[in-house]
Amino acid sequence: MSQERERFDMEACVLEEWGGQLTVETVPDPEPGPEEVRVDVRACGVTRTIENAIQGGLADDPALTPRIPGHEFAGVVDAVGENVEGIRPGDRVMTYFYLTCGECDACRRGETNQCTNFGGWYGVHCDGAYAERAVVPASNVLPLPDGTSFAAGVIATDGLATPLHVCRRASVTDADTVLVIGAAGRIGIHLSQLAALRGAQVLAADVDDERLEFVDSVTGSAVEPIDARGDGFADRLREATPHGDGPTVVVDTVGDLETLRAAWEALGMGGRVVSLTTHHDRAFAPLLKEFVVKEATLLGSRHATKDEVVRAARLLGDGRIEPIVTDRVGLADVPAVHERIRSGETFGTIVLEP
Numbered sequence: 001m002s003q004e005r006e007r008f009d010m011e012a013c014v015l016e017e018w019g020g021q022l023t024v025e026t027v028p029d030p031e032p033g034p035e036e037v038r039v040d041v042r043a044c045g046v047t048r049t050i051e052n053a054i055q056g057g058l059a060d061d062p063a064l065t066p067r068i069p070g071h072e073f074a075g076v077v078d079a080v081g082e083n084v085e086g087i088r089p090g091d092r093v094m095t096y097f098y099l100t101c102g103e104c105d106a107c108r109r110g111e112t113n114q115c116t117n118f119g120g121w122y123g124v125h126c127d128g129a130y131a132e133r134a135v136v137p138a139s140n141v142l143p144l145p146d147g148t149s150f151a152a153g154v155i156a157t158d159g160l161a162t163p164l165h166v167c168r169r170a171s172v173t174d175a176d177t178v179l180v181i182g183a184a185g186r187i188g189i190h191l192s193q194l195a196a197l198r199g200a201q202v203l204a205a206d207v208d209d210e211r212l213e214f215v216d217s218v219t220g221s222a223v224e225p226i227d228a229r230g231d232g233f234a235d236r237l238r239e240a241t242p243h244g245d246g247p248t249v250v251v252d253t254v255g256d257l258e259t260l261r262a263a264w265e266a267l268g269m270g271g272r273v274v275s276l277t278t279h280h281d282r283a284f285a286p287l288l289k290e291f292v293v294k295e296a297t298l299l300g301s302r303h304a305t306k307d308e309v310v311r312a313a314r315l316l317g318d319g320r321i322e323p324i325v326t327d328r329v330g331l332a333d334v335p336a337v338h339e340r341i342r343s344g345e346t347f348g349t350i351v352l353e354p
C-alpha cells in the first residue's frame with residue numbers, strides 16, 4: 001500500500017521544547033487514525049496565539065514535545081481514517097481549535113467553547129498545521145463554504161469567529177460605541193469591521209502610527225482610529241463619543257492594565273468590558289461601587305463555538321467582512337515571523353501557505 005503512494009515525507013515546522021525555537025524539518029507524512037482525517041494544508045495563520053503556545057503559555061508538559069504547532073488553518077481533505085462519516089477526500093475544510101468531548105452538556109447544546117471535558121488545543125495537545133499536511137480529529141473539521149478562500153477560512157477560524165462571540169457576549173448593536181483595544185491585530189481588525197457592520201460606532205485603538213494608519217486604510221467611515229499612547233486616553237475616548245458619554249463596549253485584546261484602566265474610567269453608563277486575554281499574572285479589580293454607579297459589566301469571552309466559525313466563513317465569503325491578510329509566507333519563513341511577533345512588529349493576519 002505505502003509503496004504506491006508518491007509521498008512519504010513532508011516539510012514541517014517543529015518545536016523541540018516549549019520556549020524553544022522552531023526548525024523546518026522533513027518528517028513522515030502523518031497517517032489518519034480512526035475518526036481522523038488528513039488535510040492538505042493550503043493556508044495556516046501565523047499568530048500571537050501560536051507564539052503563546054510555543055512559549056508554553058497554553059501547556060508546558062515536556063511529554064507533549066516535539067510538536068508541530070499551528071491551529072488556524074484551511075485546506076483540502078486528502079485521506080480519511082476508519083469510522084469517518086460525511087467527510088470525503090476533496091472536501092474543502094477548516095478547523096476548530098478546541099479538542100472537545102462532544103458529550104458534555106456544553107458540547108450538546110453547541111457551546112463547544114465551554115466543554116467541561118476539555119481535551120486541550122489542536123496544535124498543542126496533538127500535532128498541528130505548520131506543515132504540508134495535517135491530521136485532524138474528524139469532529140474538529142468544519143466545511144469551508146465554496147465562495148470562501150483558504151486564507152479567509154484561516155481568518156474565520158479565530159480572527160472573525162472570536163469577534164462574533166464577543167459581539168454576542170456584549171450584545172453589540174447600533175446603539176453602541178465600541179472601543180477595540182489592539183485594533184491592528186487580526187482579532188481587532190475583524191472585530192472593528194464586525195461591530196461597524198452591526199451599526200456600532202467603532203473607536204479602533206492602537207499604539208503606533210503605522211498600526212493606526214493600517215487600521216484607517218482597511219476600515220470604513222464607521223471606524224475611527226484612536227491613539228492609545230500616553231496620558232489623556234480616557235479624555236480622548238470621551239471626546240470621541242456622542243455627548244462625551246464614553247464607549248458603551250470596551251474589548252481588550254491586549255491586556256495592558258494602564259490602557260484598560262483608562263478605558264474603564266471613560267466607560268459609558270451601562271457599559272460592558274470584555275476581556276480576551278489570558279495573561280497568567282495580570283489582575284483588573286475595579287471598586288465595587290464603580291460597577292453599581294455605571295451599571296457596568298465585566299465579561300470574559302472564550303474563543304468561539306463551531307457555529308460561529310462557520311458563520312464567520314460565510315461573512316468573509318460573501319464580502320460582508322473583508323479578510324485582512326497582511327503577509328503570505330512559506331514554511332521556511334515561519335521561524336523568522338515568530339521572531340517578529342515576539343518583538344511586537346506584526347499586525348493584521350500573516351498566512352502561511354506551505
Ligand SMILES: [Zn+2]
Pocket residue numbers: 100101102103104105106107108114115116117118
Ligand atoms: Zn464537551
